[in-house]
Amino acid sequence: xxxxxxxxxxxxxxxxxxxxxxxxxxxxxxxxxxxxxxxxxxxxxxxxxxxxxxxxxxxxxxxxxxxxxxxxxxxxxxxxxxxxxxxxxxxxxxxxxxxxxxxxxxxxxxxxxxxxxxxxxxxxxxxxxxxxxxxxxxxxxxxxxxxxxxxxxxxxxxxxxxxxxxxxxxxxxxxxxxxxxxxxxxxxxxxxxxxxxxxxxxxxxxxxxxxxxxxxxxxxxxxxxxxxxxxxxxxxxxxxxxxxxxxxxxxxxxxxxxxxxxxxxxxxxxxxxxxxxxxxxxxxxxxxxxxxxxxxxxxxxxxxxx
Amino acid sequence: xxxxxxxxxxxxxxxxxxxxxxxxxxxxxxxxxxxxxxxxxxxxxxxxxxxxxxxxxxxxxxxxxxxxxxxxxxxxxxxxxxxxxxxxxxxxxxxxxxxxxxxxxxxxxxxxxxxxxxxxxxxxxxxxxxxxxxxxxxxxxxxxxxxxxxxxxxxxxxxxxxxxxxxxxxxxxxxxxxxxxxxxxxxxxxxxxxxxxxxxxxxxxxxxxxxxxxxxxxxxxxxxxxxxxxxxxxxxxxxxxxxxxxxxxxxxxxxxxxxxxxxxxxxxxxxxxxxxxxxxxxxxxxxxxxx
Amino acid sequence: xxxxxxxxxxxxxxxxxxxxxxxxxxxxxxxxxxxxxxxxxxxxxxxxxxxxxxxxxxxxxxxxxxxxxxxxxxxxxxxxxxxxxxxxxxxxxxxxxxxxxxxxxxxxxxxxxxxxxxxxxxxxxxxxxxxxxxxxxxxxxxxxxxxxxxxxxxxxxxxxxxxxxxxxxxxxxxxxxxxxxxxxxxxxxxxxxxxxxxxxxxxxxxxxxxxxxxxxxxxxxxxxxxxxxxxxxxxxxxxxxxxxxxxxxxxxxxxxxxxxxxxxxxxxxxxxxxxxxxxxxxxxxxxxxxxxxxxxxxxxxxxxxxxxxxxxxxxxxxxxxxxxxxxxxxxxxxxxxxxxxxxxxxxxxxxxxxxxxxxxxxxxx
Numbered sequence: 001x002x003x004x005x006x007x008x009x010x011x012x013x014x015x016x017x018x019x020x021x022x023x024x025x026x027x028x029x030x031x032x033x034x035x036x037x038x039x040x041x042x043x044x045x046x047x048x049x050x051x052x053x054x055x056x057x058x059x060x061x062x063x064x065x066x067x068x069x070x071x072x073x074x075x076x077x078x079x080x081x082x083x084x085x086x087x088x089x090x091x092x093x094x095x096x097x098x099x100x101x102x103x104x105x106x107x108x109x110x111x112x113x114x115x116x117x118x119x120x121x122x123x124x125x126x127x128x129x130x131x132x133x134x135x136x137x138x139x140x141x142x143x144x145x146x147x148x149x150x151x152x153x154x155x156x157x158x159x160x161x162x163x164x165x166x167x168x169x170x171x172x173x174x175x176x177x178x179x180x181x182x183x184x185x186x187x188x189x190x191x192x193x194x195x196x197x198x199x200x201x202x203x204x205x206x207x208x209x210x211x212x213x214x215x216x217x218x219x220x221x222x223x224x225x226x227x228x229x230x231x232x233x234x235x236x237x238x239x240x241x242x243x244x245x246x247x248x249x250x251x252x253x254x255x256x257x258x259x260x261x262x263x264x265x266x267x268x269x270x271x272x273x274x275x276x277x278x279x280x281x282x283x284x285x286x287x288x289x290x291x292x293x294x295x296x297x298x299x300x301x302x303x304x305x306x
Numbered sequence: 307x308x309x310x311x312x313x314x315x316x317x318x319x320x321x322x323x324x325x326x327x328x329x330x331x332x333x334x335x336x337x338x339x340x341x342x343x344x345x346x347x348x349x350x351x352x353x354x355x356x357x358x359x360x361x362x363x364x365x366x367x368x369x370x371x372x373x374x375x376x377x378x379x380x381x382x383x384x385x386x387x388x389x390x391x392x393x394x395x396x397x398x399x400x401x402x403x404x405x406x407x408x409x410x411x412x413x414x415x416x417x418x419x420x421x422x423x424x425x426x427x428x429x430x431x432x433x434x435x436x437x438x439x440x441x442x443x444x445x446x447x448x449x450x451x452x453x454x455x456x457x458x459x460x461x462x463x464x465x466x467x468x469x470x471x472x473x474x475x476x477x478x479x480x481x482x483x484x485x486x487x488x489x490x491x492x493x494x495x496x497x498x499x500x501x502x503x504x505x506x507x508x509x510x511x512x513x514x515x516x517x518x519x520x521x522x523x524x525x526x527x528x529x530x531x532x533x534x535x536x537x538x539x540x541x542x543x544x545x546x547x548x549x550x551x552x553x554x555x556x557x558x559x560x561x562x563x564x565x566x567x568x569x570x571x572x573x574x575x576x577x578x579x580x581x582x583x584x585x586x587x588x589x590x591x592x593x594x595x596x597x
Numbered sequence: 598x599x600x601x602x603x604x605x606x607x608x609x610x611x612x613x614x615x616x617x618x619x620x621x622x623x624x625x626x627x628x629x630x631x632x633x634x635x636x637x638x639x640x641x642x643x644x645x646x647x648x649x650x651x652x653x654x655x656x657x658x659x660x661x662x663x664x665x666x667x668x669x670x671x672x673x674x675x676x677x678x679x680x681x682x683x684x685x686x687x688x689x690x691x692x693x694x695x696x697x698x699x700x701x702x703x704x705x706x707x708x709x710x711x712x713x714x715x716x717x718x719x720x721x722x723x724x725x726x727x728x729x730x731x732x733x734x735x736x737x738x739x740x741x742x743x744x745x746x747x748x749x750x751x752x753x754x755x756x757x758x759x760x761x762x763x764x765x766x767x768x769x770x771x772x773x774x775x776x777x778x779x780x781x782x783x784x785x786x787x788x789x790x791x792x793x794x795x796x797x798x799x800x801x802x803x804x805x806x807x808x809x810x811x812x813x814x815x816x817x818x819x820x821x822x823x824x825x826x827x828x829x830x831x832x833x834x835x836x837x838x839x840x841x842x843x844x845x846x847x848x849x850x851x852x853x854x855x856x857x858x859x860x861x862x863x864x865x866x867x868x869x870x871x872x873x874x875x876x877x878x879x880x881x882x883x884x885x886x887x888x889x890x891x892x893x894x895x896x897x898x899x900x901x902x903x904x905x906x907x908x909x910x911x912x913x914x915x916x917x918x919x920x921x922x923x924x925x926x927x928x929x930x931x932x933x934x935x936x937x938x939x940x941x942x943x944x945x946x947x948x949x950x951x952x953x954x955x956x957x958x959x960x961x962x
Contacts, residue, residue, distance in 0.1 A: 041413075046475070046476070066951075089958065136581060138537065143561075144573050186346065202492075232492060272675060275677060284439035287436060291430075
C-alpha cells in the first residue's frame with residue numbers, strides 16, 4: 001500500500017539518520033508512540049467522558065425493570081429484557097433491516113464509486129465545487145426532503161406515470177420497501193461519496209498508466225490497481241452507509257408507510273411509545289455487540305489476508 | 307479557505323495539468339453517471355423550492371404562486387430563533403469535532419501504542435449506536451453530571467446550546483475520524499519523516515506536508531459533520547433547554563399540526579445562504595491565488 | 598512545543614463549550630410554596646414547553662406586556678419525549694402542555710405541582726364537560742387547554758355519502774374497495790382503539806383476547822391500507838394519494854379550509870376524545886408566574902383568541918361568545934351533544950402498553 005505515494009520529485013530526501021545504538025532506537029520508538037498517544041488523548045478523553053460513561057448508563061438500564069407507569073426501576077436486576085431479544089418478531093425485524101441496509105450499501109457503492117472517481121479526476125477547482133454541490137441539498141431540512149420524495153414517488157408523481165406500462169394502473173411505489181431503499185440511498189449516498197473521494201483523490205494515476213503500458217486492459221488496470229488502492233475508501237464508505245441505514249427510522253416510517261418496520265423504528269418505539277427503557281436499552285446493547293463483533297471479524301480476516 | 311486547496315505541497319505527485327483522465331468512452335459513462343447523481347440529489351430540492359412559493363398550506367397540492375410563506379417566515383420569531391440555534395450548534399460542533407476527529411484519525415493510523423484496539427472500538431461506537439439510545443443516555447448522563455457539578459463545585463449547569471453541542475461533537479468525532487482515516491491509510495509515512503528532516507519542527511512538517519496531504523479527508527469529514535449536525539433531531543430534542551430549540555426539533559414538533567410550506571421557505575433560505583457562502587469562499591480563494 | 602500549544606488550544610475550546618452548558622440555572626426547585634403567591638402575581642420569567650405552532654404569539658406578547666416578564670417558548674415533538682425529559686429531571690420549564698393520558702402518568706410519578714385554584718379565578722370559565730376528566734378527576738394538577746377528536750378524513754368525491762363508521766378502515770366490503778388508498782395512524786393506542794370501537798369493545802380494554810382480535814382486524818386491513826402514518830396524513834388525502842385517512846380533527850380542519858370535497862367524520866361506533874392540558878412542573882422556578890399564566894389563558898377572550906388561531910375546540914365555556922362563528926358552527930370542531938356522549942378518553946393501561954405496542958407492530962408488518 002505504501003507504493004501509493006511517490007516521494008516528492010523536487011528533492012532527494014535525505015535518509016532519516018537512524019541512531020545506531022539499539023537502546024536509542026527503542027527510546028525513539030517509545031517517544032514516537034507516546035507522541036501518538038498524546039495526539040489522540042483529547043479525543044479519547046472526550047469520548048470516554050461524553051460517550052463511554054453515558055453508555056454505561058444504558059448498559060445498567062438494560063438489566064432494570066419497567067414500572068407499571070413506564071418508569072425504569074433501578075432494582076430487581078434481571079435478564080428478562082435480553083430474553084425478549086429472541087422473540088421471532090425481533091429477529092424478523094432485524095433480518096429485514098439487515099437486508100435493506102445491505103441493499104442500500106450496494107446501490108450506494110455502485111452509484112457512488114464512479115461518481116467519486118469522476119470527481120477525483122476533475123481539476124482541483126472543479127472538484128471542490130462539485131463536492132460541495134453534492135452536500136448542499138443536505139443543508140435543507142431532512143423532513144421536508146423526505147416529504148418531497150413522498151410527492152415524487154406518489155400516485156401522480158413522474159415515476160409511477162412513467163412505469164405505468166410495467167406496474168399497471170394500480171401500481172404503487174410509495175409505501176413499499178422500494179421507496180424505503182430510494183430514501184435511504186438518497187439520505188446516505190454522500191456518506192459513501194465523501195470517503196471514496198478522499199481516497200481516490202490521492203490515487204496516483206501514474207500507476208494506472210504504468211499498468212496500461214504493461215498491456216493491461218482498462219478493466220484489468222482498474223481491477224488490479226485502482227480498486228485495491230481505493231479499498232480503504234470503500235470500507236469507510238460502506239460502514240458509513242450500512243450502519244445508519246440499518247438503524248434508520250424516519251425514512252422507513254415516512255416512505256415505507258410504517259409497513260416496513262426496521263430495527264431503528266422498533267428501538268424508538270420501545271423508548272417512546274411503550275416507554276420500556278430496559279428493553280430499548282437491551283436492544284441497543286445487542287445492536288452494538290453484533291456490529292462490533294462483525295467489525296472485529298472483518299478486520300481480523302482482512303489482517304490475515306494482508 | 308477552499309475545500310480542496312491543493313496548491314503547493316498538497317499534490318507533490320502529479321502536477322495539476324497532468325491529471326490523468328480515463329478514456330473517452332469510459333469518460334462519457336462517468337459523466338453520465340455524475341449527471342444522473344446530481345439529478346437524483348437535486349430533484350427533491352427543486353420540488354421543495356417550487357413548493358415554497360405555493361399559496362396552499364398543504365405541502366403537495368399546488369394552487370397559485372405567492373410569497374406568503376416568505377412573508378410569514380421573516381415575522382416568525384420561533385422559526386428564526388430555531389434557525390439561529392441550528393447554525394450556532396452546527397458551527398461549534400463542526401469546528402471542534404473536525405479538530406478532535408482528525409487528531410484521533412492521525413493518532414490511530416500514524417502511530418502504534420498499547421490500548422489502540424480499544425480506542426479504535428470506542429471510536430466506532432457512536433456511529434453504530436441508534437439515535438434514540440444515545441439521546442436517552444446523554445439526557446440521563448447530563449442530569450447526573452449536573453447534580454455532581456452542583457454538589458462538588460456549586461456550579462449550576464443547565465441544558466441548552468452547550469449540552470446540544472457537546473452531544474453533537476460526541477458523535478461527530480467518530481464520523482470525521484472514519485473519513486480522515488480512509489485518507490491517511492496508505493499515505494507514505496516516509497514523506498513526513500523526510501519533511502521532518504527538512505523543516506525545523508514536527509509541527510512545521512505536519513503543517514506543510516501531512517495536513518495538505520490529508521486535507522481532502524479533513525474537508526470531507528467536516529462537511530459530513532456539518533450535515534449531520536444540521537439534521538440531528540432526536541438527541542437534540544432530548545438535551546435541549548429553554549430557548550435552545552433547533553430547526554429540526556421545531557419542524558418535528560409541527561408534525562401533529564401539519565408541516566406547512568413555511569419550512570420549505572426556511573429550507574430555501576438555508577440552501578441559498580450556503581450557496582452564497584460557498585461562492586464567496588471560491589471567489590476569495592481565487593483572489594488569493596491570483597495576487 | 599508548538600504542538601503542545603494547539604493541544605492546549607483545543608482543550609480550551611472544549612472547555613469553553615462545556616462552560617457554555619453552565620449558565621445561570623434556577624435554584625432547581627419549586628420550594629417557593631404556591632401559597633405565597635397572589636392572584637396575578639409574578640415571581641420570575643416563564644419557560645413554556647409546548648407543541649410547535651400551538652400558541653398564538655400575540656397572546657405571549659400580551660402576557661409579557663401585562664405582567665412585565667419574559668416568556669421563553671420551546672417545543673417538543675411528542676408526549677413521550679416530554680415525559681422522558683421531565684422524568685429524567687432535565688426539563689427546566691414552568692408550564693408544560695401534556696395530553697390527557699400523559700397527565701395521568703405524570704401525576705402518578707409526582708412530576709406535577711398541585712395547582713392552587715385560588716390563584717386561578719378564571720377556572721370557573723371551564724365547560725362542565727371538562728371539570729372531571731378521567732385522567733385528573735378533580736382537576737388538581739391540570740387545566741384543559743384545547744381539545745379535539747380522532748376520526749376519519751374522507752375524500753367525498755370517491756367515498757361519497759358513506760356512513761360515518763370505522764368500516765371505512767376495517768370492513769373488507771367497504772375499505773376493501775379502496776385498495777392502497779387508506780391510511781391509519783401509526784400509533785399503537787389510537788389504531789387499536791379504532792379497531793376496538795369497530796369490534797364494539799372498550800378502547801381501553803386490557804383483555805388479551807379482545808386485543809388479539811383487534812390486532813387481527815388491523816392485520817387484515819393491511820391488504821388495502823397504503824400506510825400507517827401519524828404525520829402528513831391530511832396532505833396525503835388532499836394530494837389524492839389516499840381517500841380515507843385516520844387522524845386528529847384539528848389537523849384535517851386546518852387543511853381542508855373551504856374545500857367541500859373533503860369532510861371530517863366522527864364514526865358512530867364511538868371515537869377518541871383527547872385534550873392537551875396546561876400543567877405546572879413540580880420543579881418550576883416561578884410557580885406564581887406559572888399560575889398567573891394559566892389564569893391568563895383561561896380568560897374568556899384570551900381562550901377565544903387561542904381557538905380562533907389554532908382551530909382546535911376550546912374547553913373554555915365563557916370563551917364561546919368570542920369564538921368566530923365559522924369555528925363554532927363547524928360540527929367537526931364542535932360536535933353535537935349526541936356525538937359528544939360517544940367520545941372516550943384513552944387511559945393509561947400500565948403494563949398493557951407493552952402488549953399494545955407489540956401487537957400493533959406485529960399486525961402492521
